[in-house]
Amino acid sequence: MNTSSSADYIPFDVSQYERQITLSNLELTILSNRSYRSDWCYLQSEIPRLMRPLIDLATHSGVSMRLAIISVAAILWNISKTGKPYWLWTESQWLTLLSSKAGSRPYLASVAYHLGGFRVPQRLDKFRHPATYASFIFGHEVFRHEHVRLSRALRSLGYAALHLEQFLSSVLGTLMLENGDPRLETFTEELLLKGQQHRSEGVARSIGKVSHGLAAMGILSKPIRMRGYISWREKSIEGIDPAWVMWCRRWRDTSTLRPHTRESNYSFLLRTGLWLKREQPDTAAPIDWSMSTCAAFIAAVDRMTVGEWALKSAKGTNFKGLGQPIAANSKRSFLHALRRFFTDFELWGWGRLKFSPRYHLATPRSVTFNSGINPRVIDDSTWLKLIWASLNLERNDLLSEIHYPLSMVQALAVIWTHAGLRSNEIMRLDKECAHLQTNDVVHEDGTITPAGSLCYLDIPASKTFKPFVKPVAITVKKYIDAWLKDRPINQAALFDERTGRKVSYLFQFRGKRIGSGVINGTIIPILCAKAGVPLEDSRGRITSHRGRASAVTALASVPQGMSLIELMQWSGHSSPNSTLHYIRVRPTKLAASFIKADQMANMVSILIDHDVIARHSDEPYTFYDLGDSYCSNPFWSSCPHRMACAGCDFNLPKASARAQALESKSSIGRYLEAVPLTPDERAIAEGDLEKLKGLIHKLDNVPTLDGRTPIEIGIKNQGN
Structure with a gap:
């Protein structure tokens, strides 16, 4: 980003002044007279050694003459009182003067800073306006120049001038004082991280915003996090054997898993330590585990409830469903973390186990059956309304005065409803991700999709797939292009943790990428309100991942939809098995298939003798195959x-010979006829022998076509 150069700042040079450790008798005499202490002309001529630095510093800082005279008089009075020149005062003496109401406190602080060696004005009890102190200490012109430069950079990132007025001056003054140099080019990442420590979240976030401006100016290689996180919050080890804690920490420090996964597994291991201390106190190290210990642990996990084995550091956490059995997925994750720990323990040569983690800590089949991926597609009627809402968002549809521009919200909504992406993939899209279809697409049946009918989207690498390109509706590019026109152009590329590269993200605003909760917390509520649907449907709360499942299912359910392999590639899955979890047959389609199959189940084969029909004979021509x-x-x-x-x-x-002759005739045609079954007949067809006997007895006295009843037919047959 092109910015004006740093101010021509020249630090106040104190080496040019004569600073002796004692005062002359003349100086003491003059300073003891109150009337002399306010006569600047007389003082400059009689005691220049004391006056010249104060006057030069007043010029350097830009303080008004009125404030300078009052403040210098206060300094001279304290010199006469202490009998020491001000450059020899102690810190406590400066604090005493600065805590009084004499003179201008910011100017006195600048004297203490440059001439008295007291360089921490932040220690004052009434330190309220760091921008004012920085202006007096480093000079008003310098402070104003650097403030304008940084403000211009932040405004180019999308920050409003009114918003900058609320924090920028104060934060910039604080950083200048802690840095000891007002020039922005001297600001470092270490300075900003130090500035975030031991401060409120609001101040820490403001310093993070400043870092985005510095990164846009090219001063920092990358911005720092908005909050002053130094590392993961250390988890409590109270109630856990120190030996087990040592092995857990050693595993965490050695593992190459992604940070979030590593910390999650570390938490599982510590919670396992709580169980060991209570139930297996003699088992403190991995080599102490036996097959019986594994069996006892699996049983304990299977009966575990929400909030059980909670670490002290989790105290105050609002556990949902406290006291209820934990979900099957949680049980599986618990066992997986422990298997991983023991496998790595042996693989890294830390010791030899008495059991096999793969077999003796395997997830029980009952847990595996009830766990797994369950995307839960959104109800069709709700999903179609959300798609409509994403294409028709207007400014008055925004639920609050969010700082994201409308075009950005519209692009996010359309990509969520049309691209079938994970929320993490949407967040990490490059600003150059959308490409127009430039060539015609010729299909196998000879039909052609003309150029410009769709667009291609570059999808970043995910947890299951390398970067790939997927076709999406042309509408997606339309809204992306609209957002790119409003997107601030002077934003520094950010570091992508997954790929290790710097990326200019599509959804990057004010120098930072959108948060992981934007879709669930902002986009979906806006779309639901626009569409007039609740935030929940028949399967629960509408989430980002459920939208992805709905998009994939829609492509598989339409006539001549995409095949499983095509859906796998379009979804970015590494295996078709993963794609199957996202495909749900719609109830209406399933019902149509059932009706068709049910009709076929009631079909009976029938033979028709066309020769008899042609001869108009009275002989039977229809024969049902029984x-x-x-x-x-x-x-x-x-x-x-x-x-x-x-x-x-x-x-x-x-x-019989007649039947065999019938089958051999060339005039016989074979057909199927739908025969509706009565409830009794359906039960018989399903194998209910009692129903068969009951039906036979029920028809004993019902005449057949020749007039006889089944009983009469049976008696006749017995007589024969």
């Missing part, structure tokens, strides 16, 4: 005795 026989009754589908055909005159056994 498995072992055929029924020549053309109304078999409505016959009440169709489940008990043996002995009926219309029944034609397949083993």
Whole structure:
């Protein structure tokens, strides 16, 4: 970023002055007279050794003559009182003078800073306006010049002038005083980190904002975090054996897992230490674990409740569902962390275990069955409304005066509803990620998708996939381009922790990338309010990842949708098994498939003799295939005795010569006919023998087509 150069700052040089350790008799006499102490002309001529540094410093700092005269008089009076020149005063003497109401405190602080060796005006009890003190100590012109430079840089990043007025002067003055040099080029990352320590969160965030301006000016290589985090908050080890803590810390210091994962596993290990201390006090080191210890631990985890084995450092945490059994995923994570610890312990040569972590700490099948990925697609009606809302956002739809521009919110919303990305991938998109389709796409069936119909999105590397390119709707590029017109251009590239490279993020504002909670906490509530839908649907709260699952499922559910492999590549999965978790068959599609299958289940094969039909003969021409026989009754589908055909005159056994002759005729056509089943027949088809016997007895006295009842047919057959 092009900025004006640093101010031509010349530090106040005290080496040019004669600073003896004693006062002359003339100086003591003059200073003891009150009337002389206010006569500057007389003092300059009679005691120049004392007056010249004070007058030059007044000129250097830019203090008014009125304040300078009052302040110098206060200094001279204290010289006569102490009998020492002011450059020999102790810190307590300076604090006493600065705590009084005599003179201008900022000017007196500048004298103490340059001539008295007291360089920490922040120690004053009434230190309220660091910008004022910095202006007097380093000069008003220098402070104003550096303030304008930094303000211009921050405004180019998107900060409003009114917002800068609330914090910039104070923070800049504080940093100048702690640095001992007002020039921005002398500010370092160490200075800013030190400035964040032991201060309120508001001040720490303000210093973080200053770092973004310095990074944009090229003074810092990268901005610091908004909050003064030095490291992860150290977790409590109270109630844990020191030997177990030592091994846990050694693993944490050696592991190459990502910081968040490493700290999460470290927490699991410490909580395991709580269980060991209570239930297995003799087990303090990994080599003390046995197969029985593993079995006891798995049983304890399986019965674990929310809030159990909580570290003291987690005190005050609002545990959701306190006292209830922990989720299956939590159980699996607990066991996975311990398996990883023991595997690394043995792999790194720290000792030999008495068991196999892979087998003796394996996740129980019951836990595995109830855990896993469950994206929970958003209800179709709700999802379609959210898509509409993302395409029609207006300024009055914003729920609050958020500092993100409207075009940025619109681009975020459209990418979430149309690109099927993880929230982390959306956050890490490069500002040059969208590319227009420049060539026609020729499909296998010969159809053509003309150029400009879609765009390609460069997706950054994720936890499962390397960087790749995916096609998305042209609407996505339209909203990205609109945001790029408003995006501040002078933002320094930021360090990407996953790739180790500097990236100019698409969604970067005021010098920093959007937070991880923007989509769930800002975008989704705005879209729900716009669409007139609640924040929850039938499957729970609407989240960023559920939107991703809905986008993938929609592509798989439409007619001629994408194949599993295509969806895997589009979603950025390394395995089709991962993609299957995100695909849910819609209930309507499942119902249509069921109806079709259910109709096929009630189909009966039927033979039709077209030769008989052509001859207009009275012979039967319709034969229903009953498995072992055929029924020549053309109304078999409505016959009440169709489940008990043996002995009926219309029944034609397949083993008979007539049936075999029928099957060999060239005029026979085979067809399927849908036959509705009664409740009794459906139960029989499902294998209920009692229903079959009951149906037979129920039809004993029902006449068949030839007028006889089944009982009469049975008696006749017995007689024969």
